[in-house]
Amino acid sequence: MFLLSDVIFRVQSIANTCWISYSDDVIIPDNCTAEFLSNPALAIHCLPKFNEITMNNLRSALDCSLQFLKVNYRNLCRTLETEVTWSTVFESMEMYNAPLEYSFGLLQELHSLYNNDDIQALIEEEELSKIANEIATSRHLFNATKILLSKKEEFSPIQQRIIKASYNSYIESGVELPHDKQLRLNYISVALSKSTLKFQSNIMKSTKQFSLLLKSKQIVKGIPEYLLKIMHSNAVKKHNVKGSARSGPWLVSLDNTVAFPLIRYADNRMLRKTVYSHAVRIAGKEPYSNSKVIEEMRALYQEKAELLGFSSYTELSLSHKMAANYSNAMKFIKKLTSCALKKARKEMRILKKFVHKTDKIKMKPWDLSYYLKRFNEKKFKIKKAKIKKFFPKEFVIEKMLDFVGGMYNIKIIESTGDYQTYSPDVKLYDIFNSSNTYLGSFYFDIISRPGRKQDGSWMSVFQTKSEVLHHHPIAFLSSNTDTSETFDLGDISTIFHEMGHTLQALLTKVKYSQASGINLIEWDAVEFPSQYLEAFTNNVTILLSLSRHIKTDKPIRSSLLQRYLEAQKSFSGLRLLSQLKLSAFDLEVFKQHNVPWYEIFVNISRKYSIGIDSFKYGNLFPCTFSHIFGGSYTAGYYSYQWAEVMALDAADFVLSKYGTPEFKERALRFKETILETGGGRPAADSFRDFRGREPLENAFLRHFGIVDSC
Numbered sequence: 107m108f109l110l111s112d113v114i115f116r117v118q119s120i121a122n123t124c125w126i127s128y129s130d131d132v133i134i135p136d137n138c139t140a141e142f143l144s145n146p147a148l149a150i151h152c153l154p155k156f157n158e159i160t161m162n163n164l165r166s167a168l169d170c171s172l173q174f175l176k177v178n179y180r181n182l183c184r185t186l187e188t189e190v191t192w193s194t195v196f197e198s199m200e201m202y203n204a205p206l207e208y209s210f211g212l213l214q215e216l217h218s219l220y221n222n223d224d225i226q227a228l229i230e231e232e233e234l235s236k237i238a239n240e241i242a243t244s245r246h247l248f249n250a251t252k253i254l255l256s257k258k259e260e261f262s263p264i265q266q267r268i269i270k271a272s273y274n275s276y277i278e279s280g281v282e283l284p285h286d287k288q289l290r291l292n293y294i295s296v297a298l299s300k301s302t303l304k305f306q307s308n309i310m311k312s313t314k315q316f317s318l319l320l321k322s323k324q325i326v327k328g329i330p331e332y333l334l335k336i337m338h339s340n341a342v343k344k345h346n347v348k349g350s351a352r353s354g355p356w357l358v359s360l361d362n363t364v365a366f367p368l369i370r371y372a373d374n375r376m377l378r379k380t381v382y383s384h385a386v387r388i389a390g391k392e393p394y395s396n397s398k399v400i401e402e403m404r405a406l407y408q409e410k411a412e413l414l415g416f417s418s419y420t421e422l423s424l425s426h427k428m429a430a431n432y433s434n435a436m437k438f439i440k441k442l443t444s445c446a447l448k449k450a451r452k453e454m455r456i457l458k459k460f461v462h463k464t465d466k467i468k469m470k471p472w473d474l475s476y477y478l479k480r481f482n483e484k485k486f487k488i489k490k491a492k493i494k495k496f497f498p499k500e501f502v503i504e505k506m507l508d509f510v511g512g513m514y515n516i517k518i519i520e521s522t523g524d525y526q527t528y529s530p531d532v533k534l535y536d537i538f539n540s541s542n543t544y545l546g547s548f549y550f551d552i553i554s555r556p557g558r559k560q561d562g563s564w565m566s567v568f569q570t571k572s573e574v575l576h577h578h579p580i581a582f583l584s585s586n587t588d589t590s591e592t593f594d595l596g597d598i599s600t601i602f603h604e605m606g607h608t609l610q611a612l613l614t615k616v617k618y619s620q621a622s623g624i625n626l627i628e629w630d631a632v633e634f635p636s637q638y639l640e641a642f643t644n645n646v647t648i649l650l651s652l653s654r655h656i657k658t659d660k661p662i663r664s665s666l667l668q669r670y671l672e673a674q675k676s677f678s679g680l681r682l683l684s685q686l687k688l689s690a691f692d693l694e695v696f697k698q699h700n701v702p703w704y705e706i707f708v709n710i711s712r713k714y715s716i717g718i719d720s721f722k723y724g725n726l727f728p729c730t731f732s733h734i735f736g737g738s739y740t741a742g743y744y745s746y747q748w749a750e751v752m753a754l755d756a757a758d759f760v761l762s763k764y765g766t767p768e769f770k771e772r773a774l775r776f777k778e779t780i781l782e783t784g785g786g787r788p789a790a791d792s793f794r795d796f797r798g799r800e801p802l803e804n805a806f807l808r809h810f811g812i813v814d815s816c
Contacts, residue, residue: 132201133177138170142205145170150208153547153580154215154568156528161224164213168228171206172237178202183246190250192265196272197574199247200619204575210234211568215582218560219551220528226307235299239292242279251276264786268620274426278414291413294406301403305389305396305736306560309729312394314557316384318358319345320377326356328373330491332590336364339589360385361556363588370475371491375467382472383724390726400703400728400735407740408699420697423741427630428748428789435693435744441816442747443686443714445807448815449679454716457481457677471720482673490594493670496653496662497593503550503601505652507535510605510639513773514613514781515540521547529555537612546571546579546612552601554586561586562732563600565607565636570625573617581611592656595670599643606639607632613777614784626785629738630745634789635780637746637753644671644809645761678810680716682747687714689744692734696741703728751806752793756780758805759797 134142142148146155147167182198217229251273258266280291320326337356341347347355358364358381365385369378389396407419416422420432429435461469461477483489507518521534531553537545563585571579583604587597611623624632642648646667653662691710695703707728711721733739760776763769779796793801807813
């Protein structure tokens with residue numbers, strides 16, 4: 107009889123001192139014994155040994171992990187013929203998967219954060235997808251899961267939820283389809299994995315294709331000092347030039363930390379147009395065009411949906427989300443759009459009038475963010491570059507962690523262990539509870555690495571909490587801020603957002619890995635904790651506590667912060683409308699499968715028009731829309747607004763008591779009912795437990811200033 111208690115996992119400390127031994131019931135392939143004892147990419151109870159990991163031992167780790175999984179999975183299938191228990195079905199597979207999840211997790215993190223050609227080639231190999239499909243369509247595991255489902259009353263509510271989700275997953279993997287259709291579905295899964303990687307790779311390669319060396323002081327007029335420093339540093343690295351940030355030269359790239367700030371600040375309109383025109387066409391033309399990739403992916407998603415009995419992939423995706431179906435999701439989007447469109451069009455009329463009065467020009471897409479900045483500078487007497495100097499990165503991070511720690515009765519400290527990183531600008535933080543018990547760790551990686559690091563901001567779970575494996579959760583908090591010493595307030599909102607995700611991953615009390623952290627949470631509720639914490643950056647007092655001038659050490663004036671927040675609301679209709687447009691495009695592009703993606707993009711853009719139609723000027727944004735074509739939001743991007751309704755409702759309830767003892771009581775209630783419960787129960791139940799009712803849209807409408815428009 108196989109008992110997981112026979113498997114010995116011992117960890118001596120949080121630091122990288124650990125060893126592993128298996129019982130005789132676990133089969134280790136003869137050619138892999140040494141690998142399991144010495145390969146740093148298989149040290150599954152250690153923090154990643156980045157300094158020791160080479161491509162050779164990573165490849166060997168993946169190979170041995172696959173062999174280990176295959177031989178033990180097939181041995182388990184024989185066991186399941188006579189013994190079906192929670193342990194044999196779920197705990198055994200968790201253990202057999204552990205080496206592969208660790209080694210492949212390393213590969214995935216390096217691919218996102220520190221990519222190169224060797225990593226790209228390794229992650230594109232198909233063997234990983236093949237074994238994953240074999241297990242996902244395992245008749246033995248499916249039948250065993252059905253037996254457990256028939257005896258669900260013997261299990262806890264969390265276990266019942268895991269069993270039901272596992273059953274649904276096997277169905278969606280095609281386990282009950284005829285053999286030929288099952289093989290086709292397996293092919294589709296492999297093809298989609300390859301297309302997703304190609305989509306991201308094309309973005310990185312296309313971004314590298316453009317650079318522009320500027321030598322005239324006149325042409326960089328209006329660009330703030332911090333951005334000139336970055337651009338000059340880039341020029342030195344690429345062209346080995348001399349000079350300074352003040353005298354030049356300066357190199358423009360399409361990296362998000364350069365291109366879009368330049369479009370916002372540069373007075374030279376032709377420079378803005380040039381950079382904008384290239385930025386909105388990233389991955390839009392050969393040899394790195396994503397246009398064909400998008401159509402290939404849409405066809406594959408549609409075929410998958412039809413094989414599983416759905417009319418479109420949109421309906422398949424929504425079938426296991428809170429919204430449940432296309433009708434509900436689109437009704438939600440249309441309601442908010444009706445409100446946002448009125449406000450956005452009014453805001454655009456005001457802005458166009460300002461532009462005409464200021465410079466006597468007809469506004470184009472490359473003028474929008476520039477004149478929004480100038481309008482706010484004039485009306486609210488604010489300059490973002492000036493505000494930025496009050497928020498040194500190290501100070502903000504320290505104070506943010508202190509604030510979150512105090513609010514939730516936890517300690518978040520930089521690790522004192524002998525940890526390793528893949529880049530010198532990455533730090534590791536450990537989290538402890540009020541009794542000084544270790545809860546988990548996260549890598550903090552927020553600096554842009556153009557060409558090597560994926561664009562955007564995200565939190566990824568490298569290791570989930572697991573009672574079976576004695577694992578604490580480990581996560582990566584990643585962003586792409588510039589290389590300057592300071593944050594702008596948008597950066598701070600982003601860091602708070604990703605910290606919200608990280609806390610849900612690390613503070614979980616669910617002992618089953620299948621439902622701990624963000625696992626099993628409906629995808630349109632995943633952004634709830636992140637947008638909840640992000641909402642705290644709209645509080646003047648909290649922002650004040652994060653401020654200290656880079657030179658004088660003085661905090662920012664509260665009146666300046668108040669004006670900044672008022673300025674943010676002044677064009678909130680435009681910001682909300684742009685997100686709703688992307689949400690609508692996402693649902694339609696995976697529903698209208700017979701219509702070319704670009705035609706859908708144009709049609710949606712026209713419906714959401716505010717008088718400046720960027721598609722008329724070559725905007726090919728979908729070619730870089732990684733959330734839906736290279737990430738986890740396929741036919742689910744509306745989740746950001748859906749979850750934000752929940753988040754702002756919850757944040758309004760907590761922050762309304764800021765500065766009183768009741769604030770901490772409510773914050774701890776959020777921690778206990780939302781963060782610690784993870785995917786152990788439906789998100790709607792968790793919200794009701796926290797708030798005592800269903801979510802209301804009131805706080806959301808107030809936040810975006812659209813109450814009067816609804």
